[in-house]
Amino acid sequence: MQVDLNGKSVLLGVTGSISAYKACDVARLFIKAGASVHVVMTPSAERFVSLLTFEALTRNAVLTENTESWSTELNHIDIGKKCDVFIIAPATANTLNKMSQGLADNILTQTFLAFKGSILLAPAANTQMLAHPTSMQSLTLLKAQGYSVITPQEKLLACGDVGAGALAEPSEIFFQTAKVLLKEDFWANRPVIVTGGGSREKIDEVRYVSNFSSGKMAKSLCLSLYLKGAKVHYIHSMGDEGLPLNITSEGFEDADGLLMRTQIAIDNHITNTKIPYLFMVAAVADFKPTSPQKGKVKKASLGEIWNIELTQTPDILSSLKRNHVKTIAFKAEMDSKEGLNNAINLLTQKQVDAVCYNLLQDAKSFGGDENEITFISKKAQISLGRSDKLSLSHKIVSEAKKLSSTQGSNGE
Secondary structure (H helix, E strand, O other), X not given: OOOOOOOOEEEEEEOOOHHHHHHHHHHHHHHHOOOEEEEEEOOOHHHOOOHHHHHHHHOOOOXXXXXXXXXXXXXXXXXXXXXOEEEEEEEOHHHHHHHHOOOOOOHHHHHHHHOOOEEEEEEOOOHHHHHOHHHHHHHHHHHHOOOEEOOOEEEEOOOOOEEEEEOOOHHHHHHHXXXXXXXXXXXXXXXXXXXXXXXXXXXXXXXXXXXXXXXXXXXXXXXXXXXXXXXXXXXXXXXXXXXXXXXXXXXXXXXXXXXXXXXXXXXXHOOOOOOOEEEEOXXXXXXXXXXXXXXXXXXXXXXXXXXXXXXXXOOHHHHOOOOOOEEEEEEEEOOOOOHHHHHHHHHHHOOOOEEEEXXXXXXXXXXXOEEEEEEEEOOOEEEEEEEEHHHHHHHHHHHHHHOOOOOOOOOO
């Protein structure tokens, strides 16, 4: 899932931690997304990674104590003026304590004080150094001042200790920074529930009835909504690998489990400030075995033919109590003649606000990196075209936002 940051400019601060080499991966992720990356390094950081490494990666001059120039924009005042966000990764305990007190005794802390935009801090230090009362007080103060702190990992540290202090994964640093760059007021802190993947209806303990749904469209929607600032809760059957850690998630197996978990999520996410949204992307099996067997049914005991009696699964959308929840259903069809009409009928049959209609060719249509969607509401049918699933998700989210256009600016 490729995030688009074209036109954005990122200032990356690097301090003297053993994890400074991971800042190269952070820079690389922003560059891959199309952003312009500028780097400022403390003298201690240069002991771990060379200036030349970052210049080769970013194709921009790196600001250090020795390269600062007042005849160009490569100085601690001007470098920040052309950047949209400042992320310090890694941020050592020493640097955090200095910044909380407004000390500016090196080029990075001077740049920190001069920067006007959003600043994110990704701490990396020995567990005891971060747990020291002074460091904890500094982090509390920095958060109170409005700076975002990206939680470090708990793992085996370079010093041999085990505990919290390892730099967050580069992908997590990238996602949290991209969210600052891309968030929208409408979606900011709005509760959103996304369901994804196919249900698995047990035949016995090792066999089940399911479908070819990959969950990729749902995961792309989760990421798109997260980047726009929503509080996303993902209910899935295919896992949440690759998504930001701040997206809460839980798994489901069968239609009954999906219904129960979605209803609980709706009840827990009702808010008096912003109307929740539900994106029902999960592909639920239409039928389930009437009498699932315990253990594994032996092939030898069945003979040549195994007749399995099936019964309908619950109709999730019809069963959910979702008053004051904007609902977008997803409808996959293979009938080119009646598929569109079937999707349109969902608006009244299931009492949903919109339907994302996808005409499939065959089983190979599942699991790909691209999709084609027609967004159907009571007002219009809009072809969103064919594109990669994250780009398509941005279009879906944009259309979903319009469903609240007749209400207050917050969809109240």
